[in-house]
Amino acid sequence: MLARPGLPRFEYVAARAPDEVIRLLTEHGDAARLMMGGTDLLVRMRDGAFRPALVIDVKGLPGMRDVAYGADGLRVGAAVTMNELARHPAVLAHYPLLAESANSVASYQLRNRATIGGNLCNASPCADTSPATLIFEGRIVLTGPDGERDVSAANFFTGPGRTLRQANEIVTAIRFPPPPPSGIGTYLKLGRNKKGDLALVSVAVFGYRDASAPSGVRFRIALGAVAPVVLRVPEAEAILAADPPGEAAFARAADAAMDAATPINDVRASAAYRDEMVHNLTLRGLRAVWNTLGKGA
Template sequence: MSNVLARPGLPRFDYVRAGAAEEVVRLLQERGEAVRLFMGGTDLFVRMRDGVIRPQVVVDVKYLPGMREVVYDEQAGLTVGAAVTMNQIARHPAIVAHYPLLAEAANSVASYQLRNRATLGGNLCNASPAADTAPATLVLEGRIVLYGPNGEREVPVGEFFLGPGKTARQPDEFVVAVRYPVPPAGAAGRYLKLGRNKVGDLSIVGVAVFGFSDETAPSGYRFRIGLASVAPVPLRARAAEEVLANEPPGEATFALAAEKAMEEASPIDDVRASAAYRKAMVRALTLRGLRAVWEQLA
């Protein structure tokens, strides 16, 4: 009988439900490329189905202690276990109260059903330039917590992304959590995502804007801008941030900063949009984000 499926389905693989972090490290060391880590599987299984990767062993790390926990402390900030799902983030009372930008970004990922599976750690480890939680994590200055042979280490998220699908994770490490510092008092943020439709699509452009008053800045305010889908890695628009720290807040400064953010983007043409359109949308969404954040700050 002919194969009526458009795709060949998942290839055969061994499933291991990890019981201890050391076991994961040992498997990564012993089996190397044959091992793939698994949390929600919404990226992993698509790539396996499409034949892009063919792991022999899929190691499920989401049941390890702490992986599905959210811990908030007024002094220490927020720790989100790597396997916490997007829907959990979008609804967690402490995240909604103290990190609403992260909740907004998580809620922008795909559809409700997918957000029940998709995890924060998986989104960042997949290292897609379009990862919706990346711009928010960049502007909130999150740190990726990795576990390896020597225990835990932290990497600032800005140093974590090295290229499409490439991160600073060593082959024998895995991500256990993301830590976010306490945001400055009175801070405000927005994540604006442009997709081809309202639900279920990767971004054409994603812009996170985060602002707070700061007496050390000549303008009295600092803004951080994170961009997705417009460069090989999600990035901060530093030149735009510089303008906003130095020039008085208002329409003229916001327009100049949006222009700078556009110049900092280096997108490609792909199936979702042209590079030229993406650049124009960086300017438009940055301006819109700055106005929205300023409305909350002023």
């Protein structure tokens, strides 16, 4: 017997209109699954975790591959691939942290298939585009029988593999408001090797000048792979808005990030190691961002 038995039999539909997808989802219920790049879905199907009778490919729906930037911010079609995101001029100019995060996913070949929408819908706590999506206060656009609605990324994830998406909804885009001007960000991903591995711990740090903050700067911090969902750390962000930027404030913020993390022991790393790494990466990220941001004083 093969260790991995291969893909089970299933029907495949390349959908062309949202109405068609909503009708199929309504008719087939749990027996249907949506697909874009297939890099999560097909692996799960091969391993027997999912057994859909119908796979609905939604990457050909109108607008799903579009990226648009304007006064309202950025709108990224859900089926935009990691490589497209990582090299799009508007993303590089205004949301470089998002481009950096997309570029950290696995290999070049995988990034040609893997989409931002699939990464978010998969709702893994270690998904690489989730921390930047939280930091830029992204909103997940869902299309269903009653039209379009959007949900903040901070509320979208409800647990590992679970989101607020209803069974007959399609994630069609992610919207990002205009970012704070002159912000600096960094994405620190710790895997078992430098390239091509899922994050054991990831920390995204973003800082920008803001005269309304007592410290004159605000930082946003998001953690991946150390809780059931990707999370922001408001306690650390409050410390950094209040206290002058520097080693003392950074150390307190890193402590707060470690306190916010609730990692698990698994085959890839222990909870204690992950806790330590949250502290170290947060500290490293704050120093790196401040190293550039502080020079603009």
